[in-house]
Amino acid sequence: MFYLTLRKETPFIFRVSVPIASILLTILFGIFIFSVLGYDPGKALYHFFISPLSRIDRIADLFVKACPLMIVGTGLVLCFRANIWNIGAEGQLIMGAVFAGGLALSLPDTLNIWLLPAMAVLSFIGGGLWAFLPAVLKVRLRTNEILVSLMLTYVASLFLDWLVRGPWRSPTSFGFPLTNYYPDVGLISKIDFPGIGTIGQLHWGVFIALLVCLLFWFMMQKTVFGFQVKLVGDSDKAFRYSGFNESKTTMMLFIISGGLAGLAGMIEVSANMGQLQPNISFGYGFTAIIVAFLARLNPAAVILAGLLIALIEMGGDSAQIALAIPKVVTGVFKGILLFFLLAGETLTKYQINFKYSKRRVPYD
Amino acid sequence: MKPRSALLQSHDISKSFGSFIANDKINFNILEGEIHGLLGENGAGKSTFVKMVYGLLEPSMGEFFWNGNPIKIPGPQEARNFGIGMVFQHFSLFPTLTVIENIQLALSETQPLPELRKTIIEKSQEFGIFVDPDTYIRDLSVGEQQRVEILRCLLQNPKLLIMDEPTSVLTPQESQQLFKILKILAKTGCSVLFISHKLKEVKEITQRATILRRGQVVDTVISSEVSTGQLAKMMVGNDPQNVRKKIEHKSTKILVKISGLCRPANTPFSTPLLDINLDVKAGEIVGIAGIAGNGQSELMEVLTGEWRSKDSIDVLDVLGVDIRDYSPHRRRQMGIGFMPEERNGHSAVMNMTLTENTLLTNHNNPEIQKNSIIENNNLENLTSNIIHDYDVRTPIQNPLASSLSGGNLQKFVVGRELIKKPRVFFVAQPTWGVDIGATKFIRNAIIELANEGCGIIVISQDLEELFELADSVSVLFRGKLSERKPVKELNSQKIGLLMGGEDVSFISRGI
Numbered sequence: 001m002f003y004l005t006l007r008k009e010t011p012f013i014f015r016v017s018v019p020i021a022s023i024l025l026t027i028l029f030g031i032f033i034f035s036v037l038g039y040d041p042g043k044a045l046y047h048f049f050i051s052p053l054s055r056i057d058r059i060a061d062l063f064v065k066a067c068p069l070m071i072v073g074t075g076l077v078l079c080f081r082a083n084i085w086n087i088g089a090e091g092q093l094i095m096g097a098v099f100a101g102g103l104a105l106s107l108p109d110t111l112n113i114w115l116l117p118a119m120a121v122l123s124f125i126g127g128g129l130w131a132f133l134p135a136v137l138k139v140r141l142r143t144n145e146i147l148v149s150l151m152l153t154y155v156a157s158l159f160l161d162w163l164v165r166g167p168w169r170s171p172t173s174f175g176f177p178l179t180n181y182y183p184d185v186g187l188i189s190k191i192d193f194p195g196i197g198t199i200g201q202l203h204w205g206v207f208i209a210l211l212v213c214l215l216f217w218f219m220m221q222k223t224v225f226g227f228q229v230k231l232v233g234d235s236d237k238a239f240r241y242s243g244f245n246e247s248k249t250t251m252m253l254f255i256i257s258g259g260l261a262g263l264a265g266m267i268e269v270s271a272n273m274g275q276l277q278p279n280i281s282f283g284y285g286f287t288a289i290i291v292a293f294l295a296r297l298n299p300a301a302v303i304l305a306g307l308l309i310a311l312i313e314m315g316g317d318s319a320q321i322a323l324a325i326p327k328v329v330t331g332v333f334k335g336i337l338l339f340f341l342l343a344g345e346t347l348t349k350y351q352i353n354f355k356y357s358k359r360r361v362p363y364d
Numbered sequence: 365m366k367p368r369s370a371l372l373q374s375h376d377i378s379k380s381f382g383s384f385i386a387n388d389k390i391n392f393n394i395l396e397g398e399i400h401g402l403l404g405e406n407g408a409g410k411s412t413f414v415k416m417v418y419g420l421l422e423p424s425m426g427e428f429f430w431n432g433n434p435i436k437i438p439g440p441q442e443a444r445n446f447g448i449g450m451v452f453q454h455f456s457l458f459p460t461l462t463v464i465e466n467i468q469l470a471l472s473e474t475q476p477l478p479e480l481r482k483t484i485i486e487k488s489q490e491f492g493i494f495v496d497p498d499t500y501i502r503d504l505s506v507g508e509q510q511r512v513e514i515l516r517c518l519l520q521n522p523k524l525l526i527m528d529e530p531t532s533v534l535t536p537q538e539s540q541q542l543f544k545i546l547k548i549l550a551k552t553g554c555s556v557l558f559i560s561h562k563l564k565e566v567k568e569i570t571q572r573a574t575i576l577r578r579g580q581v582v583d584t585v586i587s588s589e590v591s592t593g594q595l596a597k598m599m600v601g602n603d604p605q606n607v608r609k610k611i612e613h614k615s616t617k618i619l620v621k622i623s624g625l626c627r628p629a630n631t632p633f634s635t636p637l638l639d640i641n642l643d644v645k646a647g648e649i650v651g652i653a654g655i656a657g658n659g660q661s662e663l664m665e666v667l668t669g670e671w672r673s674k675d676s677i678d679v680l681d682v683l684g685v686d687i688r689d690y691s692p693h694r695r696r697q698m699g700i701g702f703m704p705e706e707r708n709g710h711s712a713v714m715n716m717t718l719t720e721n722t723l724l725t726n727h728n729n730p731e732i733q734k735n736s737i738i739e740n741n742n743l744e745n746l747t748s749n750i751i752h753d754y755d756v757r758t759p760i761q762n763p764l765a766s767s768l769s770g771g772n773l774q775k776f777v778v779g780r781e782l783i784k785k786p787r788v789f790f791v792a793q794p795t796w797g798v799d800i801g802a803t804k805f806i807r808n809a810i811i812e813l814a815n816e817g818c819g820i821i822v823i824s825q826d827l828e829e830l831f832e833l834a835d836s837v838s839v840l841f842r843g844k845l846s847e848r849k850p851v852k853e854l855n856s857q858k859i860g861l862l863m864g865g866e867d868v869s870f871i872s873r874g875i
Contacts, residue, residue: 234716
């Protein structure tokens, strides 16, 4: 068989050629798949890669699409770095939106400009609370955080469903499961560039998302907190020796990642919808897991990873609409793209050895 | 007695890991039908040697001869084909399966159960190993489980059975039963390589014994012709002749006071601590000797604060403060330094750089951190000071900890703690797996620290080290601390006997 060993140093030629090779292979496989299925590969690839980048407003929309992915992804990076597996960001995102929405809906006539900041804080608390549950169960009762956080996602989702169909349903929604619109001061406005006006759907939430990524990048690089996160993921013995408290750190990271997911939920609703509805997230909480790993657990790289995932999502939509390519086919192509990307990344870091080593010492 | 031929001969077998030589030209042979002891302290190179015999490690140099023919043993499967079986210290049995199922799993060719049952019963009668083939492993005592392991080896008709520290997990009664089995085995012509650090046993069960010290063969002796005292001396070496540079302190100021420390065992593999009392004066170095696994790591965790309890400890005062519920972090702020035994992943993180490893125990230092933001310049300065002052040889600027040799990383870790000039210092195995140069350096640094008035506890298995460093020594044996004796009244023979559990006066009766 074969196994991977870490390269001591990646030769320069590899660092250049491997990414190029993975792009070429993706395109080659794309041409193959699309032509076998009877679609014009040139057009399909155009819609995947060129169309979303062809106009400034589309690029702006790319950022809008990436916004929740970046915020949630940053929180997940912290958790995953620390070997804590929060899989329930989707639920935390929903609870954040619910908490913020509750405030906005209870003050329908307010003109107070502090409403939006207050909603942001509440959304962080809501998401944080939803993450606190699996955290405290893990720390106190040693439950598996993957299961608990995942299951709580469905609880949150059904809770929102009940709210918008039941107590929070708008009397003027003609029976549709929708709440009232938030007051204007509870909405996030589009960015109005002086002299240009708004570009696509670009809103201030995107600015917040970039800020969050950079802030946490700085924290990971430059603060004792960042060191603590890296250390707990690396070695729990050294972590205790260092004098940090493991339970506290686990809870804190869970709450931060849940809080960030909650914030993303609030931004999503306040910027794009203006009211609560049964589906406020399109799996952002789950897609953000891919984003976090694609970014190699680096908060700054989350920006690029979020944009890349947004690009394939939008490219897939565009190809579906323009060429009537079925969703499953665009899904396959997205998979191929990620496969070559990650394989290429792995090969620059590791080398393949084909000789099987028998001398693995089973006890030491 | 007719002369027997050598079954396995080790010719100049050597093994080095990097610059560390674990086995240095090992020469001895095991005769047919002989129970041969391999005696040595922890770290003497016993395990490394048997791993080579069993094909788990490849010798760097030298050759094995099997019945006079040179052989290569590339892996455990090949070792078994030659007829070499091994019973490890830690068993590899599935608790939820029965004896016969466990044995069936290990066989290279599947045998139908009824047939296998017959073979097992035959074998167990032949060798006096009585186990019911249909009981579940989880219902067996440790001694019985070991018998299953032996039985499993015997089904492959071995010519040489390696037993790695077989009695370390057994009660005295179980040990006696094991010895009976081994004697029957030897009578049938199977040789046994019996690895141990317990002198009495080696004398009792083996015909000849080879003593290893620091990776070298001291001698091969006929067990009945030497006393346990002589064995102890060979095992731990001569009393060192070094002139101690240490100042005799007359201080009466007690810096550390421990009394009534009882720590229950929290896993089946840990040792409970039983009523430990100890105090350390300023400028004093207290040595704690003992074979690994007698409570050293448990005691160290209590001292560092990685394990805390107010109920299990009556008094744990350092510098006059009750620190029973102080975290490692708070203890450090008080001027306590500590360094656990394990470098890899405990006192150092291997895939972090040296500056990050400096941060590991300095993250509460206001010079290093302001409002949680790391002062990189100060951190780098501190790191390079440690590297410079403690002679750490680094391959590049700020390397990963894993790229340093064991000795250099140890100097770094020791330096990181000592550069803070702690008032109290707890250290375990300060020179474990470290080359001679670095060993000297580290010991001198510790002595210097004591001369400045620091109170020090050194937990070590290396008696030479304790003789060089300590003012007085206690032995930790099965979680109990023996009476403390000034080092002048002790010699390695006496401590060696205590470490092997020879002195019954402090063996706990509870275990």
